[in-house]
Amino acid sequence: MAVLKLSSICFSFLSCFYMARRINSVSERWATQLLLAAIIVLYAPSVTCSEAAATQELLKGFKATVDPSVSSFQALLRDSTGNLSLGFLKTDGAYVALAVLHLPSSEPIWVADYPTRLARWSGRTQLIFNGSLVISDPHEKVIWSTGTQGDRVLLLNTSNLQIQKLDSDDASSVLWQSFDFPTDTLVENQNFTAKMTLYSSNGQYSMRLGNNFLGLYANFKQGSEQIYWKHRAMEARAKIVDGKGPIYLRINPDGYLGMYQTENQPVDVQPLTSFQRTINGLLRIRLEPDGNLKGYYWDGSKWVLNYQAISDQCELPSACGSYGLCRAGSGCSCLDNRTDHRSGKCLPTEIGDLCGGGVAKNNFRVLRRKGVELPYKELMRYETTLSLEECESSCENNCSCWGALYNNASGFCYPVDYPIQTLVGIGDEAKVGYFKVRKGADREKTKVGFGVGIGVVGGALMILVWIVGFGSYRIWKRRKALKRFLEEEGGVSPGPYKDLGSASFRSLEMCNR
Known part of the structure; x- marks a missing residue:
């Protein structure tokens, strides 16, 4: 198309130039040159745009x-x-x-x-x-x-x-x-193998394949990952055969997320909402910044949600942030009742361990809470202890332990070896949480609270100064207007009311009362 347009431009140039050579009239020659300029303006941009679009x-x-x-x-x-x-x-x-x-x-x-x-x-x-x-x-x-x-x-x-x-x-x-x-996204017909890793855009979460499962992992502690969601291959249509090679994942255009070991039959099928429906737009899944794995399809104007691995917000790895508490139907609050979650966060996100060159017991305070559990406790390692005290003691002097959760009914003790994230609030008070809070975190929170308090007080003072100043200005303005009025009525300007003692002025004053 660009060649044809360019050819027509050249032909127009040559034709008009030939005509100009044969025309003797100055006015006609000027009209021909104007025609040449019009051709340049009309055709040149279209050639440039077509070449750019064809790259x-x-x-x-x-x-x-x-x-x-x-x-x-x-x-x-x-x-x-x-x-x-x-x-x-x-x-x-x-x-x-x-x-x-x-x-x-x-x-x-x-x-x-x-x-x-x-x-x-x-x-x-x-x-x-x-x-x-x-x-x-x-x-x-x-x-x-x-x-x-x-x-x-x-x-x-x-x-x-x-x-x-x-x-x-x-x-x-x-x-x-x-x-x-791949980075954080897979599209249809793209093979995701055991050698690949999908990372969320914030780098906090990742997705990998195991020998017979798909897993989501949280990087809450450098050098250590915690699995928080795991989907094992159901092997309904085909079995995983040892020695036949690793499994891989692929979004099938028919509307399902399939695990395969060979091309013929999937060893697992996770249906999308568009399963066995004709979708003309692109299918994709993405590991979101909150740790959820979601699927979408493009309907021509927007991305439509097509799949999500975790449907309950409280089951996300850190739905309410560090030291947060999530209750189904109630939203987020804080493990520490002294802190309001609406302020933005409960306690600062921590890194590292709790020793920092000092004695562990002097470097943190203890926060306890009943009726809480981890959202992914089934995937956590646990120990069996005889009592809550024994569970807490096993964590107390361990620099890498940030907390422990104990079930009085089963005796299971779940140590948490990374900074405390969101816990799930439940009605069973037999499930107890023991959490360490670095003392520096308390000081930081205090500084933030002090700064917010100073800001509020300063704002209130500014508002008070504005109100006083605005009120004084209005009083001054009224006095000035009254003074001007009295001066005018005192003989500066003519009018029927310049005699303040007249009957007409007294009647006006009485009406105003």
């Missing part, structure tokens, strides 16, 4: 730098449908990520994982393709690279970004693809 592959030698004037996303490559684009995505207001974006919703489907540092949103950050896709800047050199020797880059309408090698017979082979390096 569906990157070849060796491609180079693009970040445009600092762009507010959020700078498109570089599009798929054949025009719904997906590879480009520079602005993150945290100052950094750039190489991302595949779903353009109708502005949702990132894939983001390149920079192993060491982020690239800054500046005109010095660039993407080049020299056989490898490379993000670099003049100071840090190479920030991210695919490490390939390919011939071209394509973005498929499945959202899969590929680097291909062209063979002599015009065939192509895939050297690298984004489907092998």
Whole structure:
């Protein structure tokens, strides 16, 4: 299309130029030149736009730098449908990520994982393709690279970004693809293997496959993960055979999340709400920042919720934040009754252990609460103790233990070796919680409360000063108006009421009473 338009432009130029050479009249020659200018204005923009829209592959030698004037996303490559684009995505207001974006919703489907540092949103950050896709800047050199020797880059309408090698017979082979390096999202027909990990955008949660299950993990403590949701393969249609290879996960276009060991039959099927329904839009699942795994489909105008692994908010790993308490139907409160959850958080999120070079028992205070349990206690390790005191004692002098939950009925003691997250409130007071609170956290909370108090008092004083000042101004203004009125009525201006003792003025005063 661009070639045809360009040809027509050239033909118009030549025709008009030939006509201008044959016309003797000055006025007619001026009209011909005006026609030439009109052709340039009408046709040139359409040629530029068509060429930009047709950019569906990157070849060796491609180079693009970040445009600092762009507010959020700078498109570089599009798929054949025009719904997906590879480009520079602005993150945290100052950094750039190489991302595949779903353009109708502005949702990132894939983001390149920079192993060491982020690239800054500046005109010095660039993407080049020299056989490898490379993000670099003049100071840090190479920030991210695919490490390939390919011939071209394509973005498929499945959202899969590929680097291909062209063979002599015009065939192509895939050297690298984004489907092998997912971030927080999987789309339909994308295989998720046991070698891959899905991470939430905040890095707090992850998803992995085991030998016969799918698990969600929380990174509440550096170097240690806690599983909080586990789905074991039902093996209803096919059995998992030892030695036949690991299982993998895939979203089937028919509307289910399937685990497979071979291509023929799934070993597990988790139906989506769109199961066996025709969906024209893209299907995807995403590990959300709250730790839930949710599925969506695009209906042409919005993402529609299609699946969620955890349906009850109180079953999420940290629905109410650190030292929070979640009750079904009642929402969030705090384990410590002295703290109001509406203030934003109960106690600051902690890291590390409780010793910090000192004696453990001097570094924390103890918070106890009845009628609480962990939302995922079935996945927690536990010990059997004879009493609550024994359960608490096993945690008290352990620097890595942040708390323990005890069941008086079963004698099970659940040690918590990471900073305390949200607990679930229940009616059974036989379930008791013992929690450590770092003393520094109390001081920090006190400082925050003191700062809020100072702010409230300061605000009240400002309001009081404004009220007094505004009242004084109104009184001054009334007095000034009255003085002006009396001066005018005293003989400065003529009028029937300048004699204040007259009968008419007295009648007016009586009416006002």
